[in-house]
Amino acid sequence: MGQYIAPQRDMQFVLHELLGVEAELKQLPAYEEIDADIINQVLEEGGKFTSQVLFPLNHSGDREGCHYDKENHTVTTPKGFKAAYEQYVAAGWPALSCDPEFGGQGLPLVVNNSFYEMMNSANQAWTMYPGLSHGAYECIHEHGSAEQKALYLPKLISGEWTGTMCLTEAHCGTDLGLLRSKAEPQADGSYKITGNKIFISAGEHDMAENIVHLVLARLPGAPEGSKGISLFVTPKFLPNADGTIGARNAITCGAIEEKMGIHANSTCQMNMDGATGWLIGGPHKGLQAMFVFMNAARLGVGMQGLGLTEIAYQNALVYAKDRIQMRSLSGVKAPDKAADPIIVHPDVRRMLLTAKAYAEGARAFCSYVALQLDKELNHPDEEVRKECADQVALLTPIVKAFITDNAWTATSECLQVYGGHGFIAEWGMEQYVRDARINMIYEGTNTIQSLDLLGRKILMDNGAKLRKFGAQVQAFVEENGTDEAMSEFITPLADLGDKVTKLTMEIGMKAFQNQDEVGAAAVPYLRVVGHLVYAYFFARMAKIALAKQDSGDNFYKAKLATTRFYFARLLPETATLIRQARSGSANLMALEADLF
Template sequence: MPQYRAPLRDIKFVMSELLDSETHYQQIPGGEEATPDMVDAIIQEGAKFCEQVLSPLNQVGDEEGCSLQDGHVSTPTGFKEAYRQYIEGGWPSMTSDEELGGQGLPGSLSMVMSEMVGTANWAFGMYPGLSHGCMATLEAHGSDEQKQTYLPKMVTGEWTGTMCLTEPHCGSDLGLLRTKATPNDDGSYAITGQKIWISAGEHDLSDNIIHLVLARLPDAPKGTKGISVFVVPKFLSDASGNPGERNTLVCGSLEEKMGIHGNATCVMNFDDAKGYLIGEPHKGLSYMFTMMNIARIGTAIQGLASSELAFQGSLEYAKDRLAMRSLSGAKNPDGPADPIIVHPDVRRMLLTQKTIAESARAMIYYAAQQADISQASNDEDERNEADELLSFLTPIAKAFLTELGVEAANQGMQVFGGHGYVKEWGMEQIVRDARISTIYEGTTGIQALDLLGRKVLMTQGESLKRFTKKVHLFCKEQADNESISEFVEPLQSMNKEWSDLTTKLGMSAMKDREEVGAASFDYLMYSGYAVTAYLWARTAEVAQRKLQEGTSEEAFYKAKLQTARFFFKRMLPRAKAHADAMMSGADNLMEMEEEHFAF
């Protein structure tokens, strides 16, 4: 397994130079404390923890997995000690409100830590990771009593949280869920039902686990309009607010998974477990979207994490592994063969991984800044603008980046050749761990329908226009900058094509709604390449400006330009195929009779 090294220079480039985080933090309430010195210290210390503590446990977690005995789950060797250090370092409380015991730093700063934790050890990062969405839901919709009871200890990390949505008979179609909530005389509810695929549903890291559970009240209407959300703790709080009586819920089994073995994925059985209604009845699904949107951005980070770790492993290997001679002449004449990094096809794979990782970092950090603004700005119009932009970007980030993350993980294994297929090197673990990312928190297909159907067509294209206007403004500002015309001109053309394709799809959908489902995957992927092209063009502008001004880091900025060029020449052309596919219509998918699928 590659030993993770935090890519601090690129993290700082995206934050400070591409996205101007210093100005961003000074413009949002609560961001004043995030001075450059503080941000740098946080990132440095976070990198040290991830490299020295979490990375060595990554392969341990995969090989040992979790164990279940009498309803109790034990995590792999070293995880409990690592989690204790995680709490002691104050990492869970970094961006929570100071009133709740948090440090009050901007939420986007936590994305940097989430990236490093996730890349070093994705299975570990999932234990505290879901707590943030759980806390956000309680903060936004919980009663004062619920906030006081649960949030302070979740902020410190002493307690963790989950979201319990899926049931055996329904995956993403939550309108089919059957878990019931029966009112008790004391104002609480008896929750009965089974939930599956609950990440970190049971473990030995925290003193309590706070479950947010979707269930139906006796008078609930059918479908998604009849869903309520309840807070159901593993241990009920005693008079002092500490864990007391064990609630009647239990982990019935652990899923046998392809990857992320170090994280407990549980079947949770609720047997008249005591729960408390959050907010109003029958509004649970809308409340949970607070949590799910955060979880989806968190899942997008897995696309970045798998790309970065695979790239680090395969780059080191490609520099050392000797095989064959360069076609243009020996590059290692004193050795029996040349290192494989000299071969064009190996470089293609390495550059693909590098480009995906750096693209993902830029997109996620950009989305995180929009989240900061939507949550903290004093300007209502600015908040609404950022919230709408974030809503548009979320399905793209989640689905596009995880699809490319799986690609990068596979490319990493391919660089190793046969060695990549065996456990010794750890590259096949990255592939196995990455594969779930395109599935959970809404599959790629579901995210694609959300983007094209809900976010774009249902808003008559307004959500798309909000983003394409930003692209248009950038292209207009850089129209006379000949040094980056190779990036600006194709971006400008694509930006127009994006709008034109959307208009044509909207017209087709008016005649046949199946056209939306038929085009949605390719539309999402096209959109992902378009957003990425914008970010790479901005990156090229920064890099070119730094080189023209004179810099001691010439190699770094030249590499940025070269990577941008690789993306525009080698990866962006993929968007043309997606455009052709989305415009080919639904008939080639829907005309075949079901019985003709048989073989």
């Protein structure tokens, strides 16, 4: 069923050579003791756990799926999942980047981020169980009361309890302003919550003793729309004061969804019939609190896309080197065999390099965003924290949408490398394609992310956040503009930066006249900006690789080759995307609905 080898060398290149995380972390009092050796040791152990424990369960878990007991409303996860979770907990992995005050290990998010890439490569469906717990931890850590933090955080950090986010309802999907779940206040300060939620990942399972559901609902007399939503912590079992579990709460799984992919994760319909919950944050402030969870989830989904891109690439590469078929167009390459390995064929290389480039670009990008998050949360200088917060806000929708779009492309290309064998389940590649498809949908579809980027993050502040990132790109262009060896990267990077500026202004002017112009341009616009971000990081990586290409380490030669492929073959997509974004809304809106 293939293999998974954690890409430690490229991770170390990104963290230490590209981003210089050790020096960056020295500026943060919480992490000033963290050095490269500690980071590398953690990731090496993470690589062993993911490749030896999680990866062997990926295909079998997909084939078996989860089992729902209708009578007891319980879910049993696939064989081996619970035991793997016990190993995960015993090794302390849930606590990796959590607050030491509540039992966490206090390592930076940039390290946790790399570990999650490995987990998602090895087994995305399994990883969603602890991944959602981390989002619940972050939400309670930021918005919970002192009592809620003391009760729930140690259990989430230890992994004894897991967490979920209960947002979506059947009639409203992403439009949470339409949700109907109700919360009635009780004399003891709790609330009785009634309603139904759908698509709740890891909503019910047998891997932990309790599940902490974060539920959106409306208080009596709440304002209409999104301004009337509150957030409640609603555990599966009501906790006692000492942290032990007590009575079963009235929140149960009514069914699990039959899905295209991620079969080993229980996607649940959750029913609440007077379930006991407690308010997190203020009344009607639920979306504000839940956005901590949602943004963490959006970054996490980007990591799922990266993880699948990497594992699909690794296995397609092995297959391409082993599979023989036809002869090279430029002459026999394997005279001792009946045909040449298919890796000699140009289009097979195009498919492999597409996946390789999208994996390496995403790794650099995600690690950068995680480092900005560490600085936003921990830097002693308030101005630095604000600058980093602006960058994270701008880049989060790009992480979610651009990386998952690319993962769909990359996994499909890797399946194509296998030819007919890719379509057959026993090789495992078709699972990655199926699993990749959901990542473009949940935590806000990629269209929602595109609207968020263009409408909320860019036009709403007249492009201030984008200009700050653009200034970073421009500074790199000016610093390296006279270096002839860098011209093949600097020239297209500078050109795209200018085009993004002009495109943004043009769309902004059109939007003053017609807001549909934003909706019409948003999706191609996000891909253009995504390519600007990738081109910037690839150019930075190229500068390092150029300086070390004669070091004897072939890693740098491979990095240069991948970068050149990206600029020559993938970046030119922006020309088409810009024309699409500029074409306006008329070609989309002119046809009357009843004429479709």
